[in-house]
Amino acid sequence: MSAVQSMCARIGRVTGRGLAANIKAAFPPSVLKGVVLLLLVANTLNIAADVAAMGEVGELVTGLDRHVMTLVFVLTSLILQIFVPYHRYVVFLKWLTLSLLAYALVLFTVHVPWGQVALRTVWPHFTPNAAAAAVVVGVFGTTISPYLFFWQASEEVEDMVRRGGVPLTVDGTAAPAELRRIGWDTWSGMFYSDLTAFFIILATAVTLHAAGVTDIKSAADAASALRPLAGDFAFLLFALGILGVGMIGVPVLAGSGAYALSEAMGWKEGLERSATDARGFYSVIAVSVLLGLVIQYSPISPMKALFWSAVINGVVAVPLVAVIVMLASKRSIMGAFTAGRATIVLGWVTTLVMGVAAVMMFIPS
DSSP: OHHHHHHHHHHHHHHSSOHHHHHHHHSOHHHHHHHHHHHHHHHHHHHHHHHHHHHHHHHHHHOSOHHHHHHHHHHHHHHHHHHSOHHHHHHHHHHHGGGGGHHHHHTTTSOOOHHHHHHHHHSOOOOOSHHHHHHHHHHHHHHSOHHHHHHHHHHHHHHHHHTTOOOTTTOGGGHHHHHHHHHHHHHHHHHHHHHHHHHHHHHHHHHTGGGTOOOOOSHHHHHGGGHHHHGGGHHHHHHHHHHHHHHHHHHHHHHHHHHHHHHHHTOOOOTTSOTTTOHHHHHHHHHHHHHTTGGGGSSSOHHHHHHHHHHHHHHHHHHHHHHHHHHHHOHHHHTTOOOOHHHHHHHHHHHHHHHHHHHHTTSOO
16 A cells, blocks of 8 residues: 555656656556546545445434435535635544544453454455455455545645645756655555554454444444444444545545546646636536435445445556556656665555455355
8 A cells, every 4th residue: 555655656746747647648548548437437436435425424413314414515525625725624624534543442442352363463364255355355445546546646746836846857856855755654644544444443343243243234333333432422423434534535536536537638637726727627526526426316325335436446456556556667757766676566566466356356156
């Protein structure tokens, strides 16, 4: 996860262009079209799952109809994205995600067989069949996600422009400091992200799974993992986490697709631009988010939709990671600032492992 994201950030800062623009320059048009199409499909399904889950937890806490709550969250997100620069309001939304730390606190309130946890963290025990492979792909897809690739590269470009910088291929004076910053930001950020995910998985295992709950169908089912810590407030705590992650994630999902398509089409792009200055860019965001409303009228459980959107991301990520590794290795693109050998090796290992897991999903047990 860290290796892939650091390559994406490096590509953006070194070249001064987003991922799609670099793919456009380095690969045949068919590769760019395929990549952008896969990204838009995966992102739209992911947005749909996110907003459906937000609507369900909204209904859980307020008692109002989930469709109404979903519409409220979608319109709020769109208004913020189009009329308020993302960096101004995301700071406040991040506070909501602190509720995710509650999963770590749960571990102090219930019995945890730490010896078994330590062993199975290093050497998991599971039956290698299609169902297990789907879970593995889903875990990959919710962490090594296609939308994060495009977002990371494009945000490096926006940050560079905002600070009045230039691509490192034009002036490499700032390269040591900038690449060191990228390394620190990426590795520390991904470590925090994965540590939080580990606590969520473990807290769910020692509460729900230990009680025989192995098929989560609703937000209420998922929220009950927090009951040992929060009691009757478990639903509220769970809702804060889902809403915080959703309100942060939906703009990233929609924005990454908009960056990719805008770069491919040569449109003006950027969340710091006004809506009138980047009509195509904001139109992609609006269409992606509004299409996400459709899933709430389907019979699919929002919690199931979250899982399967992660699986789809895990499958789509495989060819994208391969493209990213090739880009980060190309001197014609990166000049003297190609990714290091260790990072490249990690990138190819990621591609191989994710690819094998994705193939195993389709092999009958």
